[in-house]
Amino acid sequence: MLGEGILKGLAETAKNFAGSFVSAERLTTVEYPEQRIAPIEATRVFPFLVYDGPEWEAGLRCVACQICEKECPPKCIYIEKSKDKKPDAVGKQQFYPAKFDIDVSVCMSCQICVEVCPFEAIKMDTEFELSTDDRFGGLLHDRKQLAKSNEYYHHIHPTEAAEVDARLAEEKAKAEAKAKAAAAAPKPAVPAAKPAAKPVEGEA
Numbered sequence: 001m002l003g004e005g006i007l008k009g010l011a012e013t014a015k016n017f018a019g020s021f022v023s024a025e026r027l028t029t030v031e032y033p034e035q036r037i038a039p040i041e042a043t044r045v046f047p048f049l050v051y052d053g054p055e056w057e058a059g060l061r062c063v064a065c066q067i068c069e070k071e072c073p074p075k076c077i078y079i080e081k082s083k084d085k086k087p088d089a090v091g092k093q094q095f096y097p098a099k100f101d102i103d104v105s106v107c108m109s110c111q112i113c114v115e116v117c118p119f120e121a122i123k124m125d126t127e128f129e130l131s132t133d134d135r136f137g138g139l140l141h142d143r144k145q146l147a148k149s150n151e152y153y154h155h156i157h158p159t160e161a162a163e164v165d166a167r168l169a170e171e172k173a174k175a176e177a178k179a180k181a182a183a184a185a186p187k188p189a190v191p192a193a194k195p196a197a198k199p200v201e202g203e204a
Contacts, residue, residue, distance in 0.1 A: 044124035061121035068113035
């Protein structure tokens with residue numbers, strides 16, 4: 001029938017309109033900021049750096065490989081690699097970021113930095129209320145501002161964080177087993193030094 005699709009669309013709109021007055025599930029308007037809706041787990045806003053343990057600086061997973069800086073489309077990540085090294089999440093000596101800044105006024109929330117990070121060090125936050133009256137320095141977040149604990153990561157992305165922890169634990173167990181096997185392996189015997197040849201009588 002001519003116009004059947006239009007009538008179905010109008011009926012659906014009328015049903016949702018009427019239902020919004022009697023059903024909380026159909027309510028589409030939220031009186032923000034007095035009312036807030038908890039973000040879903042897949043929400044992504046701006047990146048943050050994950051750290052393990054109680055100390056953010058000592059526990060940062062980032063090893064300053066600078067892959068995220070190179071792959072960032074708007075080039076809003078700035079990293080300076082340290083001169084010394086510290087143990088990473090699996091106990092391997094790695095460099096760390098002496099400087100790690102993200103300009104959130106430029107960040108496009110594409111999540112490419114998260115996808116290319118091989119160390120599970122950078123993830124997407126759900127915090128979006130970052131407005132400030134400082135249009136320059138206030139929107140350039142340093143590594144201390146970006147650092148958030150693994151517990152926080154579990155709070156906002158529980159499913160994803162559990163998978164990451166399981167993968168990191170497996171990698172750490174493999175590294176420890178490899179180190180133990182190398183330590184337990186018998187060392188090759190050092191060949192005894194040959195005695196010096198005695199001089200033949202008559203030789204100068």
